[in-house]
Amino acid sequence: MEKLKFDANGLITAVVQDDAEGEVLMVAWMNAKAIRLTKETGEAHFWSRSREEIWRKGSTSGNVMKVVKLLVDCDQDTILVQVNPSGPACHTGEVSCFFQELRD
Numbered sequence: 001m002e003k004l005k006f007d008a009n010g011l012i013t014a015v016v017q018d019d020a021e022g023e024v025l026m027v028a029w030m031n032a033k034a035i036r037l038t039k040e041t042g043e044a045h046f047w048s049r050s051r052e053e054i055w056r057k058g059s060t061s062g063n064v065m066k067v068v069k070l071l072v073d074c075d076q077d078t079i080l081v082q083v084n085p086s087g088p089a090c091h092t093g094e095v096s097c098f099f100q101e102l103r104d
């Protein structure tokens with residue numbers, strides 16, 4: 001935990017991946033408290049930059065994410081959250097937030 005490199009706002013990027021499928025589901029932000037709550041509860045918690053509050057994934061949608069493993073990258077500035085999702089990751093109802101191909 002001490003080794004993690006949080007940004008100036010105390011946040012770190014969190015990439016969320018389906019543990020079984022390998023699919024990238026979403027990207028969010030975590031702070032130290034979100035990481036602690038995630039470890040304690042086994043459910044993914046994030047920091048909402050828009051609402052400026054801790055956010056338990058699925059608290060409103062019911063689509064809770066059970067955390068299988070937390071990995072940190074080589075630079076200690078990004079966390080990979082491997083989960084068993086209980087429903088779509090995206091608020092649009094898509095399985096993953098990355099369902100739109102970027103075109104020019």
Ligand SMILES: [Zn+2]
Pocket residue numbers: 026089090091092096097
């Ligand atoms: Zn989304």
